[in-house]
Amino acid sequence: MSRILTYREALREGLDEELARDSNVVLMGEEVAQYNGAYKVTQGLWEKWGDKRVVDTPISEAGFIGMGIGASMLGVRPVMELMFWSFHSVAFDQLVSNAACVRYMSGGLCNCPIVVRGPANGGSGVGATHSHLPEGLFAAFPGLKVCVPATPADAKGLIKAAIRDNDPVYFMENTLLYGNTGEVPDPEDGDFVIPLGLADLKREGTDVSLIAHGRSVIQSLAAAEILQNEHGINAEVLDLRSIRPLDVDAILKTVKKTNRVVLVDESKPFGGVSAMVAMLIQEHAFDDLDAPIKRVCSIDAPAIYSPHIENEQLPNPARIVAKVLSLR
Amino acid sequence: MSRILTYREALREGLDEELARDSNVVLMGEEVAQYNGAYKVTQGLWEKWGDKRVVDTPISEAGFIGMGIGASMLGVRPVMELMFWSFHSVAFDQLVSNAACVRYMSGGLCNCPIVVRGPANGGSGVGATHSHLPEGLFAAFPGLKVCVPATPADAKGLIKAAIRDNDPVYFMENTLLYGNTGEVPDPEDGDFVIPLGLADLKREGTDVSLIAHGRSVIQSLAAAEILQNEHGINAEVLDLRSIRPLDVDAILKTVKKTNRVVLVDESKPFGGVSAMVAMLIQEHAFDDLDAPIKRVCSIDAPAIYSPHIENEQLPNPARIVAKVLSLR
Amino acid sequence: MTSASSSKLDFISSPINQALTPERKVELYTQMVRIRKFEQSALKYYNAGKMGGFLHLYIGQEAVAVGTISLGGADDHFITAYRDHGHALAVGMGMNECMAEMFGKQTGCSKGKGGSMHFFAPDKNFWGGHGIVAGQTPLGLGLAYGLKYLGKEGCCLCYLGDGAVNQGAFHESLNIASLFGIPVVYVIENNGYSMGTSQERSSAFNGCLAQRAEAYAIEWDVVDGSDLYEVRAKTHIAMERARKQHKPTVLEIDTYRYYGHSVADANNKKYRTPEEIENYKQNHDPISVFQRRLLEEGVLTEDLVKSIGKAATNEAAASAKFADESPAPTIADISTDVYWETDHQTAASKVGHHFFND
Amino acid sequence: MTSASSSKLDFISSPINQALTPERKVELYTQMVRIRKFEQSALKYYNAGKMGGFLHLYIGQEAVAVGTISLGGADDHFITAYRDHGHALAVGMGMNECMAEMFGKQTGCSKGKGGSMHFFAPDKNFWGGHGIVAGQTPLGLGLAYGLKYLGKEGCCLCYLGDGAVNQGAFHESLNIASLFGIPVVYVIENNGYSMGTSQERSSAFNGCLAQRAEAYAIEWDVVDGSDLYEVRAKTHIAMERARKQHKPTVLEIDTYRYYGHSVADANNKKYRTPEEIENYKQNHDPISVFQRRLLEEGVLTEDLVKSIGKAATNEAAASAKFADESPAPTIADISTDVYWETDHQTAASKVGHHFFND
Ligand SMILES: Cc1ncc(C[n+]2csc(CCOP(=O)(O)OP(=O)(O)O)c2C)c(N)n1
Numbered sequence A, B: 001m002s003r004i005l006t007y008r009e010a011l012r013e014g015l016d017e018e019l020a021r022d023s024n025v026v027l028m029g030e031e032v033a034q035y036n037g038a039y040k041v042t043q044g045l046w047e048k049w050g051d052k053r054v055v056d057t058p059i060s061e062a063g064f065i066g067m068g069i070g071a072s073m074l075g076v077r078p079v080m081e082l083m084f085w086s087f088h089s090v091a092f093d094q095l096v097s098n099a100a101c102v103r104y105m106s107g108g109l110c111n112c113p114i115v116v117r118g119p120a121n122g123g124s125g126v127g128a129t130h131s132h133l134p135e136g137l138f139a140a141f142p143g144l145k146v147c148v149p150a151t152p153a154d155a156k157g158l159i160k161a162a163i164r165d166n167d168p169v170y171f172m173e174n175t176l177l178y179g180n181t182g183e184v185p186d187p188e189d190g191d192f193v194i195p196l197g198l199a200d201l202k203r204e205g206t207d208v209s210l211i212a213h214g215r216s217v218i219q220s221l222a223a224a225e226i227l228q229n230e231h232g233i234n235a236e237v238l239d240l241r242s243i244r245p246l247d248v249d250a251i252l253k254t255v256k257k258t259n260r261v262v263l264v265d266e267s268k269p270f271g272g273v274s275a276m277v278a279m280l281i282q283e284h285a286f287d288d289l290d291a292p293i294k295r296v297c298s299i300d301a302p303a304i305y306s307p308h309i310e311n312e313q314l315p316n317p318a319r320i321v322a323k324v325l326s327l328r
Numbered sequence C, D: 001m002t003s004a005s006s007s008k009l010d011f012i013s014s015p016i017n018q019a020l021t022p023e024r025k026v027e028l029y030t031q032m033v034r035i036r037k038f039e040q041s042a043l044k045y046y047n048a049g050k051m052g053g054f055l056h057l058y059i060g061q062e063a064v065a066v067g068t069i070s071l072g073g074a075d076d077h078f079i080t081a082y083r084d085h086g087h088a089l090a091v092g093m094g095m096n097e098c099m100a101e102m103f104g105k106q107t108g109c110s111k112g113k114g115g116s117m118h119f120f121a122p123d124k125n126f127w128g129g130h131g132i133v134a135g136q137t138p139l140g141l142g143l144a145y146g147l148k149y150l151g152k153e154g155c156c157l158c159y160l161g162d163g164a165v166n167q168g169a170f171h172e173s174l175n176i177a178s179l180f181g182i183p184v185v186y187v188i189e190n191n192g193y194s195m196g197t198s199q200e201r202s203s204a205f206n207g208c209l210a211q212r213a214e215a216y217a218i219e220w221d222v223v224d225g226s227d228l229y230e231v232r233a234k235t236h237i238a239m240e241r242a243r244k245q246h247k248p249t250v251l252e253i254d255t256y257r258y259y260g261h262s263v264a265d266a267n268n269k270k271y272r273t274p275e276e277i278e279n280y281k282q283n284h285d286p287i288s289v290f291q292r293r294l295l296e297e298g299v300l301t302e303d304l305v306k307s308i309g310k311a312a313t314n315e316a317a318a319s320a321k322f323a324d325e326s327p328a329p330t331i332a333d334i335s336t337d338v339y340w341e342t343d344h345q346t347a348a349s350k351v352g353h354h355f356f357n358d
């Protein structure tokens, strides 16, 4: 049996189950405890689990994330919230030098089973410094894992996998998805965990592959409906879910099937996950491509504030449809 | 007339000329003044220009780079040294939130004419935390400019352009190139400035295009000689020099000429500049490609220390030659 | 929250306050009222869905921005965090461009690109409006460094919150400020909370937050932020120290915000008691305190109070109308103001691709 | 550089030193000698081209690592920066694995992947060896947090340099340590210089660097690092405070390095006078000081001194031979130790691509 939960509730359920499963799991972050989380993901967990397991921190991201990394080397399993992933910028050294490298530099003697989670998205009027999408940036560092769930079920299944993983996992949510609803398996039916590294075919199609992650999956699904209804184009939508490890096989499979690809990626167009996916496709499925791989990314500027226009900067169904129609 | 200078001397000459040209130019960084620079790029400049123009800072990268950004908004033109570019990690917020976004968020009222410079490379036995190559990472932020000179002349011409540019320019040098020599035009023959955004064809060829930047250009040139001499393959070597702005026309031109591409990029393979270049090529020169674009990147792990093996992790002539030979 | 004790000094006697003409006093009072009315209006339109993102209200803290900025001369500069409406109006920005910014319109001070957190007016020596907690503290250092470098006798006032003191960048800035002799005054606006976290739960301290300056050999002081005269008197000393001696200061100004951290802060009545809020409003409201004072001094009259209030209300309403009727940015506007060189179509901007849209 | 004054306390009388048996004293002396001989040997092979990167010698500072680490029990942990050889040997790592690490060999403590700056021995409660200045300070906080979380009565000693105190991460750590009651002891090894910059040129301070702790309500002390008894006495107090009361401490231990910042530091005789170096060697060398002391106490004899020196020299020479003869890592080795899951071939490691080599 499954229930309808919001993305937020599904995440919270995942966190709650992992807090119950393993007494070394501890949630930390700014306002995660007494305030119930800036976006209410951790609502009720402090009341249920108490001061030791759910910890409010000062506004010191380098300090508390570094603290989590240090504690993880001793076997604690911190799950740390960045109120916005954009605040990675003040903790970057801890995230990329310590978490990503400590295992390697110690020749495998240390490991770092942390999760850092929080929202990473544009579209909520919070402007350039609060709207970074760093999944491509972090996936570039070997030693790190990155995932970006698009649906409530994926959010729950992946957060549980992330917490159990013995490597650092950077988990990117989305303020615009927190309220979205979807089916999530009932805990009574068993432990629901989705492995990292497994893409999910969210819509089957034959004519073109839309490959996306995060909220772009939702936008791609909406675009696919328009393409079907208004243009008779049957689009397949592949949700990467996990950026590193990456399900390269699933990517190549959909390309071989449709021979046409549009990558949808809310990042800015220089680089990002989509440039990497394009590289992989052209390298490993060169002969399967009937047309160049195209992308729909955010328009190449810092995130604009204006609520009148900000949605136009992001990949949206209209822009995706137009791009598909432009494929020769 | 031109002289033979080292890369280090050429850079220093560029800095010195800009200090002379504009009294608002100020050099800052750890050990840049009295110590003459950790890698001696600024040797003699403190003695010549004094405390006001060449400033030693504490080990506080966020503090002094933020200070430079603030001062630049008032018209000062700070040229800030990161002893290693890897230390960007502790100043990341200043580099990507303040420098990259302040113009945009102020609707164009502010600008930020700073240069941040220093070495970014592997291969010198300094291990994972000191061997990051962040050019792709920063080029992903609209608002920033990035360049990576490979030769003494380029180093001089580009640092002068960078200092005169009214936007933030992140300038990446290389400890393994500082001692390399090359011809640099004589100052008597006029001001020698190379615009950002212009690639340079370092070697003409007909059979395959090696596209690279930084020290990978030098490695590609060495590989091209081997390809010519041992395999009769005539490789063209395009040096991007500037990552953002990027000379897309030059990239497409060499692809149209040779129809085969190997990208050489010292970054780790997930993402990086090369993934972006591959994306652009397959998008804009799809029909010109006779084979998939291949890459030679660093082997996908944090930088290994061991001097016995570290060169194997990086793109080197042997790996480049092998990759070219593997093109079908 | 410390607050004025009954035996506190009367700072009207300080020279910088003695120098105030009655007109100037009315002006300062008016500025505080205008800030409050502006924000009350903003709140109304935020709730009506006219704005995106966050709205961080300054209501309750007005004497800090108005008192400190009133001391600014031609070469004094200002920079703050996201709670920036008060500072913006105090430096002389118009309600229109500020309101339009929040409405996300082309006529906004940042052309609708920055929003509520990112007001700027370099022509008025105001450098934002910054969203990353304490991210502005090295910038403020840099503005002051720039003043000294350029040989100007001025200083920079850099504001931050009580939660912001726990960011590393602030400490790096303090060390450099002291070491290099930088004319910066850090103003900690201590409103007792960082979001839902009381000062006690976020900061370890001995006595007060400003004391962190001591270990850097920086002068510091604690200021009652409900008393505009005290704010001016103590800030003036710090600014003179900066201008004349090139020495930094850290001031901790005790104040309070009436609303939540932002308007989205639904918990705002959970982490603090209604009594606490009410007490501040009744006894420490900076506008009421100054109003009473000026009535006593005979500088204000009840009539004047009313007409100032009314004018400010009308001005705010007009700014909302202006904002509402202004045009929104276009898709093309998204791509401007990224690079100075491309905006100015310079030769440099013609070489290579700066943008990677397809 | 402050140094022992003539009227200084004699810390032999502190209980923790009273408890030392003669054997244990000889052991501590021997450890210092071993560190020095090890590094002298490393220097020789570095100069002979057997190592890559940097070599940051600890010579002159030995009493800090040996004195503090000698106090460690089963649940006490240690973490330091890149100048880590002394700490590594003091926790009980063997010369072989350390020397082999610098030679970049498979038999190195980090399999040749970390190098001189990155020695690790978690089995001996030693967590590195870290290259980013002050980057280890939040990690040390975390180790101590972990101890408390796991209910262990232990503490973490986290070392940093006098230049490192100006990194923001250190201050964030101090605030959290105090606020959360974390059993961490920060040990500032003040050798007077960060690379070529004297302490006076890099840090603003009032009295001393450790005093920065005060504003966080953290206890602090200044220690003469040439006197092993003093190092032990004062550090013991701090460790007990951590273990028993869950309270942090900041200790500033005055010390000195004889060599340059790293062996590549060619300026090392420019930014400080030969007299300064010579004075320290003559009057404050921690090994000589302790040796004199133990000779006076009758614990050491001249013969023993010689044989200890000789044994250490031989041990170091043997470690260099071991390192030299050990195999280098292979290309395949580059790709291991990146992820725990792939190293352990877990089910999770079989899903998706973790690596992107072609
Ligand atoms: C680096 C960073 N971390 C977290 C946030 C989210 N955040 C914005 S304001 C705030 C509270 C700041 O409190 P304080 O400094 O006291 O200022 P106040 O809001 O009271 O004016 C937080 C946690 C942020 N913007 N930047």
Ligand SMILES: Cc1ncc(C[n+]2csc(CCOP(=O)(O)OP(=O)(O)O)c2C)c(N)n1
Binding pocket: B030, B059, B061, B083, B087, B090, D083, D131, D132, D133, D160, D161, D162, D163, D164, D165, D191, D193, D194, D195, D261
């Ligand atoms: C963030 C960062 N900035 C700069 C450096 C380069 N660097 C390495 S050690 C050092 C000096 C540190 O001095 P100190 O903290 O006093 O330690 P000591 O070397 O004296 O032991 C510098 C500048 C670095 N490794 N990391």
Ligand SMILES: [Mg+2]
Binding pocket: C161, C162, C163, C189, C190, C191, C192, C193, C194, C195
């Ligand atoms: Mg506050």
Ligand SMILES: [Mg+2]
Binding pocket: D161, D162, D163, D189, D190, D191, D192, D193, D194, D195
């Ligand atoms: Mg030092």
